[in-house]
Amino acid sequence: xxxxxxxxxxxxxxxxxxxxxxxxxxxxxxxxxxxxxxxxxxxxxxxxxxxxxxxxxxxxxxxxxxxxxxxxxxxxxxxxxxxxxxxxxxxxxxxxxxxxxxxxxxxxxxxxxxxxxxxxxxxxxxxxxxxxxxxxxxxxxxxxxxxxxxxxxxxxxxxxxxxxxxxxxxxxxxxxxxxxxxxxxxxxxxxxxxxxxxxxxxxxxxxxxxxxxxxxxxxxxxxxxxxxxxxxxxxxxxxxxxxxxxxxxxxxxxxxxxxxxxxxxxxxxxxxxxxxxxxxxxxxxxxxxxxxxxxxxxxxxxxxxxxxxxxxxxxxxxxxxxxxxxxxxxxxxxxxxxxxxxxxxxxxxxxxxxxxxxxxxxxxxxxxxxxxxxxxxxxxxxxxxxxxxxxxxxxx
Amino acid sequence: xxxxxxxxxxxxxxxxxxxxxxxxxxxxxxxxxxxxxxxxxxxxxxxxxxxxxxxxxxxxxxxxxxxxxxxxxxxxxxxxxxxxxxxxxxxxxxxxxxxxxxxxxxxxxxxxxxxxxxxxxxxxxxxxxxxxxxxxxxxxxxxxxxxxxxxxxxxxxxxxxxxxxxxxxxxxxxxxxxxxxxxxxxxxxxxxxxxxxxxxxxxxxxxxxxxxxxxxxxxxxxxxxxxxxxx
Ligand SMILES: Nc1ncnc2c1ncn2[C@@H]1O[C@H](COP(=O)(O)OP(=O)(O)OP(=O)(O)O)[C@@H](O)[C@H]1O
Ligand SMILES: [Mg+2]
Numbered sequence: 001x002x003x004x005x006x007x008x009x010x011x012x013x014x015x016x017x018x019x020x021x022x023x024x025x026x027x028x029x030x031x032x033x034x035x036x037x038x039x040x041x042x043x044x045x046x047x048x049x050x051x052x053x054x055x056x057x058x059x060x061x062x063x064x065x066x067x068x069x070x071x072x073x074x075x076x077x078x079x080x081x082x083x084x085x086x087x088x089x090x091x092x093x094x095x096x097x098x099x100x101x102x103x104x105x106x107x108x109x110x111x112x113x114x115x116x117x118x119x120x121x122x123x124x125x126x127x128x129x130x131x132x133x134x135x136x137x138x139x140x141x142x143x144x145x146x147x148x149x150x151x152x153x154x155x156x157x158x159x160x161x162x163x164x165x166x167x168x169x170x171x172x173x174x175x176x177x178x179x180x181x182x183x184x185x186x187x188x189x190x191x192x193x194x195x196x197x198x199x200x201x202x203x204x205x206x207x208x209x210x211x212x213x214x215x216x217x218x219x220x221x222x223x224x225x226x227x228x229x230x231x232x233x234x235x236x237x238x239x240x241x242x243x244x245x246x247x248x249x250x251x252x253x254x255x256x257x258x259x260x261x262x263x264x265x266x267x268x269x270x271x272x273x274x275x276x277x278x279x280x281x282x283x284x285x286x287x288x289x290x291x292x293x294x295x296x297x298x299x300x301x302x303x304x305x306x307x308x309x310x311x312x313x314x315x316x317x318x319x320x321x322x323x324x325x326x327x328x329x330x331x332x333x334x335x336x337x338x339x340x341x342x343x344x345x346x347x348x349x350x351x352x353x354x355x356x357x358x359x360x361x362x363x364x365x366x367x368x369x370x371x372x373x374x375x376x377x378x379x380x381x382x383x384x385x386x387x388x389x390x391x392x393x394x395x396x
Numbered sequence: 397x398x399x400x401x402x403x404x405x406x407x408x409x410x411x412x413x414x415x416x417x418x419x420x421x422x423x424x425x426x427x428x429x430x431x432x433x434x435x436x437x438x439x440x441x442x443x444x445x446x447x448x449x450x451x452x453x454x455x456x457x458x459x460x461x462x463x464x465x466x467x468x469x470x471x472x473x474x475x476x477x478x479x480x481x482x483x484x485x486x487x488x489x490x491x492x493x494x495x496x497x498x499x500x501x502x503x504x505x506x507x508x509x510x511x512x513x514x515x516x517x518x519x520x521x522x523x524x525x526x527x528x529x530x531x532x533x534x535x536x537x538x539x540x541x542x543x544x545x546x547x548x549x550x551x552x553x554x555x556x557x558x559x560x561x562x563x564x565x566x567x568x569x570x571x572x573x574x575x576x577x578x579x580x581x582x583x584x585x586x587x588x589x590x591x592x593x594x595x596x597x598x599x600x601x602x603x604x605x606x607x608x609x610x611x612x613x614x615x616x617x618x619x620x621x622x623x624x625x626x627x
Contacts, residue, residue: 002511002512002513003509003511006508006509010508013496013497013501014496016496017495017496018496302490302492303492303494303495305492306486306488306492306493306494306505307505308453308477309451309453309480309484309486310481310486310505310506310508310553310557311477311478311479311480311481311482311484311506311509311557312477312481312508312509313473313474313476313477313478314473314474314477315473315474316477316509388454389453389454390444390448390453390454393453393488393490393492394444
């Protein structure tokens with residue numbers, strides 16, 4: 001331990017005696033590590049918001065759309081009501097909601113606005129009662145459609161949050177809207193649905209109303225929302241079969257967060273490229289260390305000779321120079337990691353990212369710098385150890 | 397007379413590979429405790445070569461070097477270096493102080509890697525500096541000191557580890573008369589019954605100050621005289 005401390009002391013004395021030179025050879029590791037750390041950090045941080053959003057949404061919601069096996073553009077494919085029940089019974093499925101978007105309905109907050117809303121129709125969606133639960137979206141105010149609404153056929157509606165804002169709807173205000181002239185009482189406002197933004201300006205009614213008031217013969221949905229926290233992927237693959245059971249009614253499924261998930265994946269190619277570039281900077285830095293230290297060994301040959309005369313072995317001399325390289329690598333690594341982290345912080349601040357920085361990554365790259373420096377120090381330290389002391393002492 | 401502290405037995409040193417230079421030919425020499433000796437001879441006669449071999453800073457082409465009966469030329473480097481550090485103190489014509497270290501730092505260098513505490517190292521180094529009258533200059537760097545002072549620091553560094561033998565190659569060679577005399581006084585003061593001091597010099601005044609004088613020519617010892625009182 002003493003020996004270790006003494007070696008560090010000798011190395012530090014040698015390095016601080018030549019501050020500029022020491023700083024210059026430290027620049028290689030500093031720049032290399034800083035480049036890698038900041039590039040990876042910025043890359044990760046730029047995806048940070050997406051990742052946070054993804055965590056909020058969960059990645060276990062499946063959307064199944066009805067699909068005609070036979071195809072055809074004009075057709076309006078539907079999923080039979082029984083199929084919905086079959087999907088709900090799948091072991092990994094915790095919640096299913098069925099929806100059907102109704103067409104040709106003009107929705108008005110009041111009669112005078114008809115011109116505008118004829119031009120920009122508001123979607124009307126018939127839905128089962130579990131929708132908020134399946135989508136994991138709360139109500140901003142009021143309540144969602146319930147069993148009583150469904151069984152009694154009461155004309156009530158829930159509206160999306162954007163629509164509520166547009167209508168100037170105030171929480172729990174008794175108010176009705178007109179769907180093709182039929183008056184529906186608004187009972188609640190659904191919060192923003194991140195995965196289905198079109199719902200934010202939609203009107204939700206029960207299937208009972210859809211069958212009663214609009215031209216729907218069967219309460220069959222065209223779309224299912226399925227929450228399956230486990231085996232999401234397999235459930236999604238299974239659903240088309242469960243829906244069709246070999247019959248003509250088909251469905252295709254997707255996991256909407258998959259796209260986000262893909263977007264939130266850090267570009268590995270880019271990361272590898274930056275690692276390569278930073279690695280190159282480190283290697284060049286290492287060559288610099290080897291180079292400058294070799295020159296240093298020649299300039300300090302008399303010091304080496306006298307140390308040998310004082311009883312330091314070849315091994316000790318080698319270690320002394322290896323420790324100088326080690327100190328350069330350690331300090332360069334720490335400064336580089338610190339600089340890199342600083343750059344990531346700065347860029348994240350400026351661009352409003354959520355900063356993501358792996359501490360173990362900082363350590364890892366600092367260690368790489370240490371390794372590079374020590375390898376670079378092998379040649380000069382070996383050279384120093386091989387010097388013949390008498391030859392170095394003969395001349396001034 | 398006691399056992400030799402240092403001895404060369406049939407030592408030769410040949411330099412070069414194609415053109416061979418026989419710097420030392422079959423030399424035998426014993427140095428005992430309490431001796432104060434000088435090695436004289438014309439330039440190129442092999443004085444420095446012999447001094448380097450006495451301190452096992454170099455290895456012989458043939459022959460044996462012993463430090464207190466231990467055959468050192470066949471030891472591994474680490475062991476040989478350790479023995480050198482314990483038994484030998486070197487002083488050179490060029491003082492060879494490490495320029496970025498203070499006087500104290502230079503002297504302390506001789507006590508590194510010996511499992512001494514920092515405090516102990518410092519204490520002993522200051523003591524050695526005081527012995528050469530430079531206790532008050534301990535935090536000066538070599539560039540801030542005169543040649544004579546630098547050589548005194550080098551002497552302090554050579555003796556701080558309390559070596560058996562002090563080997564000095566032309567220690568006054570780079571100094572003016574006054575500083576040279578001062579350095580010689582220090583050497584005279586270092587004489588003790590446990591220690592031997594061996595100086596290489598051209599200077600007849602230097603050689604004249606020692607008890608034993610070894611003369612060399614063409615890599616051989618051609619004279620070994622005792623002068624003055626022999627203890
Ligand atoms: N590394 C070497 N390679 C080749 N020849 C060498 C080497 N070192 C010394 N010599 C030769 O060995 C001989 C003895 O050299 P040495 O340095 O021992 O002489 P010296 O007596 O100390 O001379 P001086 O009084 O000039 O210092 C000289 O001829 C020298 O040229
Ligand atoms: Mg010489």
